[in-house]
Amino acid sequence: MKIILTDSYEEMSRRAAKLFAAQLTLRPDSVLGLATGSTPLGLYGELARLCAAGEADFSKARSVNLDEYVGLAETHPQSYRHFMDEHLFSRVNVARENTYLPDGAAKDLDAACSAYDRRIRELGGIDLQLLGLGHDGHIGFNEPGDCFVPGTHVVALTERTIDANARFFASRDEVPRRAITMGIGQILQARRIVLLVSGADKAEILYKAVRGPVTPHLPASVLQLHADVTLIGDRAALEKLI
Numbered sequence: 001m002k003i004i005l006t007d008s009y010e011e012m013s014r015r016a017a018k019l020f021a022a023q024l025t026l027r028p029d030s031v032l033g034l035a036t037g038s039t040p041l042g043l044y045g046e047l048a049r050l051c052a053a054g055e056a057d058f059s060k061a062r063s064v065n066l067d068e069y070v071g072l073a074e075t076h077p078q079s080y081r082h083f084m085d086e087h088l089f090s091r092v093n094v095a096r097e098n099t100y101l102p103d104g105a106a107k108d109l110d111a112a113c114s115a116y117d118r119r120i121r122e123l124g125g126i127d128l129q130l131l132g133l134g135h136d137g138h139i140g141f142n143e144p145g146d147c148f149v150p151g152t153h154v155v156a157l158t159e160r161t162i163d164a165n166a167r168f169f170a171s172r173d174e175v176p177r178r179a180i181t182m183g184i185g186q187i188l189q190a191r192r193i194v195l196l197v198s199g200a201d202k203a204e205i206l207y208k209a210v211r212g213p214v215t216p217h218l219p220a221s222v223l224q225l226h227a228d229v230t231l232i233g234d235r236a237a238l239e240k241l242i
């Protein structure tokens with residue numbers, strides 16, 4: 001794992017944006033694996049800036065997001081589709097029809113999971129996957145468990161994740177209890193992975209993920225098995241690692 005230490009959240013975001021812009025220069029029709037949460041907001045802002053300056057071109061890019069809540073319509077302000085439209089897709093020159101998220105509003109969730117697996121396969125797999133890190137070590141919405149699940153699946157969110165995400169909703173009761181997430185197999189099949197981690201509250205779990213045993217009880221630890229992971233973190237998050 002390559003580790004890039006940055007002095008601030010802003011620098012972390014700029015470094016990550018450069019990687020994404022370079023990926024699109026090398027391969028304009030790249031399949032980008034994208035993430036939600038607070039961590040990538042700076043990166044998305046920076047990509048919008050680079051795009052406006054003509055330094056990043058999304059015109060041929062395709063994207064697949066890691067996850068989506070179950071039961072929220074696309075138009076719900078807290079759906080991940082809405083988040084992505086607001087924070088990235090409306091601010092860069094990507095064609096919206098080339099952006100994909102799991103269909104969390106589907107009546108048949110199993111069919112929605114299979115359709116998402118098929119979609120990723122048909123796109124030719126993911127060239128560059130962005131990941132954040134949950135406080136319990138989750139990636140996407142792959143929560144700690146007894147085994148790694150390879151493909152797209154429905155998950156029950158842990159109480160900790162519900163607590164963490166409650167800040168985006170009017171009340172904790174409104175946080176969906178389930179989500180659809182890409183599986184660990186799909187994440188590992190991405191050709192390159194960028195893991196972004198910021199803040200002292202992630203330092204301990206990040207340390208365990210990178211230096212501890214590989215275990216489904218800490219899903220991010222599986223990244224130790226991937227040949228091309230770049231961890232970009234600020235000083236607070238990397239404190240225990242360096």
Ligand code: GLP
Nearest residue numbers: 035036037038039132133134140
């Ligand atoms: C959510 C998302 C994850 C994200 C995590 C951390 O649970 N499904 O993809 O990495 O939150 O979010 P944050 O970056 O806000 O700490």
